[in-house]
Amino acid sequence: MATKKTKKEYVRGGLRPDTDMFSLFAGLLQDEEGAVAREEIEVDPGIEMWVPPYHTDADKVVDPTGGGNTFLGGMALAMARGESVEEACAWGSVAAGFAIEQVGVPALGRDEEGRETWNCVRVDDRLREFKERIGMV
Numbered sequence: 001m002a003t004k005k006t007k008k009e010y011v012r013g014g015l016r017p018d019t020d021m022f023s024l025f026a027g028l029l030q031d032e033e034g035a036v037a038r039e040e041i042e043v044d045p046g047i048e049m050w051v052p053p054y055h056t057d058a059d060k061v062v063d064p065t066g067g068g069n070t071f072l073g074g075m076a077l078a079m080a081r082g083e084s085v086e087e088a089c090a091w092g093s094v095a096a097g098f099a100i101e102q103v104g105v106p107a108l109g110r111d112e113e114g115r116e117t118w119n120c121v122r123v124d125d126r127l128r129e130f131k132e133r134i135g136m137v
Helices: 067-080 085-099 123-133
Strands: 108-110 116-118
Touching: 067 085, 085 123, 116 123
Parallel strands: none
Antiparallel strands: 108 116
């Protein structure tokens, strides 16, 4: 289950569950007088789940390089396969978790049954465990 973070735990900033999306995008959509064209901004009120990062222990993070890009790749793949935004975020978190566990790319391998593994872990096993941990199942 995700825990509420305090402001100082967000060292690099970023989106949080309480982020005001209208304020975040203010200035991007303005009329000639500089007023925000709020009717142009669409926020889906049905999406309310905060999906945390896979790793919650900083000791598991070896090298964060590429974590954001890997998150976006996992998310994009899930969305291309027709998954929901929440499910796609879970895929992205798991993918990013693999990317930041070592310097360089995750180690691709095979288990004793010949199934693909990353860093000696089956991706679908990690995704299932993550979704159970955050209450998505």
